[in-house]
Every structure is written in structure tokens, then in C-alpha cells.
Amino acid sequence: MCWASKEIYKCGLVNIGEGNIxxxxxxxxxxxxxxxxxxYLNPLPEDMVHITFEGKVLSPIKNPSSEFFLHKYFYKQxxxxxxxxxxxxxxxxILAVQRKALPMIFEEMGVFLGGGVPCSEYAQAGTEQLGKNALKAMGKQNAVILANHGLIxxxxxxxxxxxxxxxxxxMAKIYVNSFMMGEVYELPSENLTELVKRFQQEFSTA
Ligand SMILES: [Zn+2]
Structure with missing residues (x-):
């Protein structure tokens, strides 16, 4: 988790005070x-919060991320x-505030994510409803855009x-910029059998 924290911060995917793992x-x-x-700059193993799905904190005096419900929902389902x-x-x-899905524009999206990235219906941050909407929109894939919020x-x-x-x-960067230049072509849905097979074998979580 410390490695992941540093990695997503280094890549600019989160700022201090946002996101969670x-x-x-x-x-x-x-x-x-x-x-x-x-x-994110210097995460330590002892900073991480051990917590039950019921919300009981097992680590001494620690404050878990406020998005705990969202995470729990995926583990349970x-x-x-x-x-x-x-x-x-x-x-x-940007896609989240437009409430737009990210279509499948590169083949690696099929292998690692299971296709394009859908966008969920809006729900308030920190609520269990956010998890419900996210999982429903995600379908069998591994990623979902949260309306007016971000990404899971x-x-x-x-x-x-x-x-x-x-x-x-x-992919979202390529898509948003391409969209501004004109027409964006999605990958045709036929001939994707091999990608789907690899996704199911190695990466699918559904
Ligand atoms: Zn958030």
C-alpha cells in the first residue's frame, strides 16, 4: 500500500487529501x-488502518479514509x-463531470479493464449508495467513473x-483530447475474443 500510494501520487493521479487505497x-x-x-509523500505501514467490514477500527487510534463504505461494498460483492x-x-x-463513459479506444483496455469504462449515476461521497451505484455501473469490468467525483x-x-x-x-487523456480534435473511433466489438479471454483468465474480478 505504501508503494501504491507513492506510485499514484508520483503519476499525478491524486493530490494530498484525496483518493484512497x-x-x-x-x-x-x-x-x-x-x-x-x-x-502520499512518505507513507508508512503504521499509517494504514486495519478495519472490519462493520467499521470497527482494529488499529490503535486511527482515522480511516471517509470512503471506507465504497471499498467495503466491492469486497462484499x-x-x-x-x-x-x-x-x-x-x-x-473530466469525464466524471460530463457524466460520460470512456469508450474502448485501445486494445489494452480490453485486456486489463474488460473494455471501456462506464460512468455511474451520481451519489454523495462517503455513502453506501455511492458503492451501490458504482458496482451497478461497472458491470463485469474492473473500472468505473463516479459521476462528478472520480474513478474506482x-x-x-x-x-x-x-x-x-x-x-x-x-486513455481518458487521449480520448478527451481526441474528442476536441474531431471524431473519435472506438474499437470494433468483433475480433476481440482473444482480449476478452486474457481478461477473464488474468484480470477479471467479476
Ligand atoms: Zn473521492
Missing amino acids: SLRVKNQEEMVITPSMNN RPKVNCVIHTHSTYAS IVGRSVKHCVFGAQLVEK
Whole structure:
């Protein structure tokens, strides 16, 4: 989680005071989540908050991220999810305020994300409804844009999630800029069988 914190900060996917990362605690109804106001510059293992899905903090005197409900929702609904990352990365957030999905424009989106990135219905930050709307919109994919808010990436591992967060931001940047230049061509849905197969084998969490 410390590595992931530094990585997403270094890439400009989060500013101080926004975004969060969590990991599932294997075989327990528990997770470890970044604290409120995570220190992305120098995160320490002891900063991370061990918390049950019921919201009981098991670490001594710590304040979990306010988006705890959002993370919990994915762990409860998707047993294959081992990591959740939430960012307010700029280009994904441009689509979020437009309430627009990111279409599948590059083949790697199929392999790592399961296709394009849908956009959820709006719900207030910090609520369980935000998780419900996000999961519903995500479908069988690994990423969803949160209306007027940011992005959620889920994955089987922390590495998958960090890579997914970087990939979505790059794709969103290409898409937003291409859109301003004129027509954007999505990948045709046929001939994607191999990509779908690889996604299902290695990266799918649904
Ligand atoms: Zn947020």
C-alpha cells in the first residue's frame, strides 16, 4: 500500500487529501485502508488502518479514509477483488463531470479493464449508495467513473490496480483530447475474443 500510494501520487493521479487505497485481509471480513489525509509523500505501514467490514477500527487510534463504505461494498460483492483504488485523476474526472463513459479506444483496455469504462449515476461521497451505484455501473469490468467525483479501479492485486489507474488516466487523456480534435473511433466489438479471454483468465474480478 505504501508503494501504491507513492506510485499514484508520483503519476499525478491524486493530490494530498484525496483518493484512497485498500487491500482485503484474506479470509476475514476485514481490510486495510489508507488513513484520512493519506501522506502520499512518505507513507508508512503504521499509517494504514486495519478495519472490519462493520467499521470497527482494529488499529490503535486511527482515522480511516471517509470512503471506507465504497471499498467495503466491492469486497462484499466481489470475492475476487483484493485491492481497490479510488482517485480523482484529472482526465477521468473530466469525464466524471460530463457524466460520460470512456469508450474502448485501445486494445489494452480490453485486456486489463474488460473494455471501456462506464460512468455511474451520481451519489454523495462517503455513502453506501455511492458503492451501490458504482458496482451497478461497472458491470463485469474492473473500472468505473463516479459521476462528478472520480474513478474506482478494482483488481486481483495491488499491482493490477495501480496499473489500471494509470491506464485509465492515459486513455481518458487521449480520448478527451481526441474528442476536441474531431471524431473519435472506438474499437470494433468483433475480433476481440482473444482480449476478452486474457481478461477473464488474468484480470477479471467479476
Ligand atoms: Zn473521492
